[in-house]
Each structure stands twice: as structure tokens, then as C-alpha cells.
Amino acid sequence: MGETNVEETIKQDEEGTLAIDTKTVKLDVRTLKKIIECCQENQADTLEHVTPCSLIDMGFLFDESIKCNLICNQDSLRAAIAKVVENGIHTDVKVIVHGHTFDCHLAVLQVSTEYFKQFSSTNLIVVNVVQLTKAGFEMAYEWMIKPDMIPHRSKIIELYLAARFLNMPHLINQLWYCFENIEFFREGEAFKLYLQATPHPTATLQSLLLTRVNRFFLPAVATVEYLQLKAEQVYDMLTTSVIAVNSEMEVFLSAFRWLMYEWETRKAHTELLMKAVRFNLMPAWYILSLKTKQAQPELAELLSNPTVHSTVNGGLSYTVTQHFIHSESPLHKPLQMHNTQQREWVIDELAGHHHLYKCPKWQYLDYEHFNIYLEQIITAGPHHYLTLKPFKPSNFLPCCQAVVQNCKTIADM
Template identity: 30%
Template sequence: MDQLMLQAEKAKDQPQEVTCSVDYVNQKFHRESSSDEEPCLVAKAEDLELGLERVSSQQANKDLSHSLFEFGHNFEDVENWLSFEQPTKTSLTQVLRYMIENHLKTNVQINIDKVNFNCHSVVLQVYSKFFSELEPMPLVITLPMEKVSQKTFLVIYKWMLSDEPKLERKDIIPVFVAASYLRIEALLQQCWQYFENPKCFNEDTACLLYVEARGDAALDIVRNLMLTRICKFMLIFVASRDFLDVPVTHLSFLLSSDDICVNTEIEILFIITRWLGHDWKGRQSHALNLISCIRFHLMPLWYLLCVRRTEEHKLLQKLLNHPSVAAKINQAISQHTSTMYEEQLAGQKMDHMNILKSAQPRKWLLDNECPYFHHISCPCTNSIEFKQFEFYLSILQKKPHNYWQQIEYLDVNNPKMCDCMNDTPPKA
């Protein structure tokens, strides 16, 4: 033992090749083999074969019979072996597809509200980061019903199995929510192809999607995009009950847009009044911020001069008499009168339509159903009231769903004149 330890100490400083300890045994002569024979240390496969040949040669001296292999016959050498016709085999792709599509040998269950879907984990992991990051993969996975409904999961799993998947319009919102939760990038991209296409979502369809998409934070970015598509459909939307639930940030965005279509800037004031009046106690803190969206300089001068005396709606009266709102009205009146005075000094005829062509114009409508339509210079604009606006909204509610498409735009270069233009202007 001491000698072995001494040899081990000497070998520490010398690099050694990793080997295997091998006993060569011939089954036929195993009983006659010496028990004193030491095992061989083999480092390479070639050394292993040399050892086998050595053992075979040793045993050949003890046996006069030889195998065909020892005679030199090579069992692996058959002429033209690979040229022979081979039996056909179903491709692995076809077999796997058949098994997956027929739900054979499924290895995971997706539980959604007491319903189990038998699935192949590899299919889920290929498309979904949610599933691919599960380590280890459970046998049963429970998904929240509010994020992934049973019907939606069925649609998504079929999407995964399809080579050319299509999404139906009725499924796009729940599918987008579920794909966001499950982090299915390819499916989210397909949804965005629809969202970003104005041919799919614009005006009324964009508004419908906006309403449908409320209630989930994952859809906020979609709702923001749809807001930019609501232009000519704006007043139809205002006439609906859904408008009353619009968040203040979204309402502010709409009212600040140059693209929304109205008959007169006065309607912006009325729209704010309608929204605030739905929950005045909860929304009164937003009043001044919303009032800042109004472009008072685009309102008719006669209306600005008279509205604080003639308007009977109590909430609107409260807004109009607020000091900051009154200051905006007075500033707009001053802007109008200054322009009129400058044009008179220059010997020019006052063109009130220049007001609608000024900075930050809206897109102006010419709806024949609007009961308070007047030319902007018409003195009768002083009689426009909130109750007329409410009546107009009731008219819009009864119109065909495509009525908004029939409304014409106002040509500011050749505006329509109202019948009362020849009347004597009332006293302001």
C-alpha cells in the first residue's frame, strides 16, 4: 500500500489521459480464464478494438474452429445495398400533424372555469411565451376566466393549429386580451393589422370598437387609436348613452381635435354640458379643463353677446357665469369686434366666414336636420339654446345607422345662407 501511495504522489505532477478499465472476456472460454489477469486501461476506441483482436488471437490457439468473420467474410459488405428500393414511410411531419390535430397523446390540460382542454404542450410553447416560460410544465394549468374565456381559448388553440388562420370580427377583442395575457406575439401582430387598417375600423366601426374595448387596461392603446378615427360620426356618438361613460381624458382629446365634425363651435359647449350633467358631483372638477377645449373665437358674435342672458339650462348658466369662462367669452367678443373695426377702417366688407377659416378650424357640417343652423353672421344665432341641441340629438337617434355618411360638409368658401338673414337684427 505504501508503494502505491508513493507512485500516486509521483504521478500528481504528470498529466494523465483519462482511461477506462476493461476486462476482455470470451464467453466460451470464460471458465478457463485466469482470475489473476489484470484489467486493461483503454483511452481510445481503437485501443479497445486492438484489445479484442488480442483476446481473439489468444483464444484461437485454444480452439481449432474459426467463424466466417475470421475467415475474412464481411457481413456489412453487400454490393449495391443502398440502391435497392426501400419501403415508403410516412413523414414525421404528417404523423405529428395527425397526432396533434386529432389530439392523440396530449400531455397537458388547460383548465378554464371547470372546463379542461386536452392539449399538446409543445404547440402552446411554440407560440406563447406564457407557456414556454413555465418550468417545469405542469400537467394542469388554470387560466383566469376574465383574461382567457373558454370560447377564446378554443379560438386561439385552433389558430395555433391552422396554417392560414383567420380571425372573425366578433372575436378580435377577447382574442387580443387573451393574446396579451398569454404573450402570443404572432397573434397580436395579426390583431394590429386589423386595428391599423382604416378600411376595417373607421368612424362608426371605430366608435363601436372603442365602446366594445372599454374595461381592460390591455385595450387602452387600441381605444386611443380608435378615438382618432371618430370624426364625422362624433355627433351620433354624443347622442348615444355610451358617450356618457367616456373618460375625461378621452373626451378632452376628442374636443381638442381639429378633425371632429360639428355644425357649430357652440356644440362643443353643449357636448361638455351633456357629459358633465350626467354626474355633476363626480365630474365638476373637470369642468374648467374641458372648457379650455372650446374655441370661443369660432362662435358667432351674436351668440357670444347674448348667451349669458338667454340660456335657461341651469348647469350651463353656472358654467357661463364662472369668472374664467366669462373672461374667455369677453376675449372672443373683443377679438370679433376688433377684427370688424380694422376691416371697416381698411374699407373692407366684413366677411364673417373668415372666422371659420381662422387658426385651428374644425371640420364643419351642414346638416339640414339641425334645428339651429344659421349662417355665422346671422343675428338669430343669439337664440341658440341647449334644449335645441338635446332635440337635435333625439333626431339623430332615430336616423338610419348610416345617416352620418349622408351629411354634407359646409363649404366655407361658398356657404349656405339661412332664411332669416333678411330679418332685422335683434338688439344685443
């Protein structure tokens, strides 16, 4: 196919015909004709749309793992969440306890307790039970949202009851750590907490606290709160071996003091309370004095009770014979000659009956003198019990030192 020099300039004339300048373009006739035909065609009529294709269809495959680590500042996150919780921001549930409304976060309640897990989605929870008080729930929720919550001593029983009702094992464990720490609750503090615990079903805690009363026993007996205890609670208190007394006579008169407060209604508990008295720890001379005719009608009635009378006689038999009956003697078992657990024996220099029996300054301890002694304790102040000394020869008063050599046991003194 021959070539031709196209000398015309390509341009569009008045009729729309394209003119091509062929001075600079050398084309064969067929190609030139084809170009002119394509340019003259209406391209809009022949335009075809391209079908879209995805990256995957085109064969582009990418590595989905990105070689970089995006780290959230967990400390900042925890601090922000703590701020929201502690300040009560965006609370989503109202808890009403005995008419008092608390704005809370349900998630916090469910994480900290087993009780609130039963509520899946709600904005109002009403709790009206004896075990959960307003103060108890308030402190329990404060424990949930604050890392350094310190409960008030006067409300700690309410917090304990709340923790038990709401089923909060972690809080219960922490409270028991406090209860079992003797430095937190001992003697006077233990008795005060015991009084707070007695209206509630807290038998284990009450038993623990009674073992801490110790030297505060007699000051406790001098209080109105002691006189307001139930008979079973007085019995539990008197049966504790670690109560600090100078003699078992004080235990006997402590029981009698409670009975005398409302004699006509309380004398029905005589046998129960006398079971708590260890008559076989009393000296024989004192038991003999109880067997004589009593001028005080109430005391005479108490000692005439058949069960009490038998108990007193058993104590006298033990006291009289304990020094003479060998442990292998055939009389040992019939006389029930077993070693009775002692109390925490102490000496109080202010009390006349705290002198040894054979000391010239000794005074007989009857109910009148016992009440005088309790008045002395009250007058001495709340910390007088700290001055009590263990009952041992080195702590005896000078006037009692002379009789120590002739006494073999506490019962002899």
C-alpha cells in the first residue's frame, strides 16, 4: 500500500469537516481514512461503560496484619472510670433502702455482690429487709467505689450485716480480719461491739468478742447495758474463762446483780445463771457462808432452789476434798474431782475484798460490798480496768505477802 504526503492542515471548516495538515504527518491512505471516519462518528452513541471490578477480583491480596502496636493507657482508663463511679456520674439505677434513695451504677453492684446479679436490666431496686439498713448499704456501696474506705466503729455491725445479706465475700473477709485483730477490739471496745451485735443473729462474732472482754468484765457489770442483756447473753458472758476477776465470788454476785434488777420476772433464770458459776473454785469458807441463813430475801430464795442447793453442795465437796483425794482414788470419780478451768485472776488494790482471806485488811464480800466496789470502779473512771494486775505473789500488796507461804492454791487465799 502506497504512502502519500498529506499537505492539508487538519482543521474544522464551517461545515464541520476535519482538515488534516499532512506536512508533519506521513500516513498511508487507509489509516488516514480510518482516523477521519472515527473522528466523524458520534462517539456518544458508541460509548460502552466499563464494568467495575473489586480489588480481590483484580487479584490484589493484602497482608491483614499491621506491624504496629496500639497501646491504651490503662492507668488513665482506670482513673477515668474510677472518677465516673466515685462521683456518681451517669448512674443508671436507683436503690431504695427503707425509703432512702441511692443513685448507683448497676454494673458496680453486680461486680461487688451476688445479690444484685439477679437484676438483669432495671433502673429501680427497692430493698426493705431488717438485715440491710440505710447506713449499712451506704457504707457497703462506699466500700465498692472507694479504695480506702474506713468504716465507723459505731456502724461496723450494720456494715457486716449488709455484707452478709448482699453476699459480699471479699468485704466479709476484710471485716473478719478486723474482728479477729485483738488490737482493734479488745476489753472495753470488745464489750461495746458485743452490745451492738447482740440484737442480731451474730453468734460467732459475739462469742469471739466475749473472749476479749477480759479485764473490762467488772466495769461492764457496773453498766446499765449489762443489766439490760438477756439471760442467755449474761450466761454466755459468765461462762467465759477469760473474764478477769479476783475470785469466783464476783462471778456469783454479778449473776445475782442481774437477777436483782428485776427479781420477780428474772428469778426464773436462776438455775441457768447459777450453772455459769464455778462454785468449786470458791474457797470452802465462802461456800459455807452461802449455806447459812441469809438476811436478804432474794438471796435466800436463790440459794434455796433445789438445783442451786445441790450445785453449792457439790462445790463445797470438791473444795474440801480436792487436797486429800488422789487422782487414782476410787472416790475421785464419784466426787467428780476434775480440774475446773480457771478464770483470769487479777488483783485490784482499791477493793478491800481483793486482799487475801488471811490478810488483816480483808473484807467479806457480800452483795452490799459488791455494789460498793462497783461504785468504786465507776468513780475511778473508764480506764481503771487497765490498773488491774495478774494474780501472782509478786503483785500482792505488802500486807498480803506474809500469808502467801501458807497457801497452796488460789482457793486457800
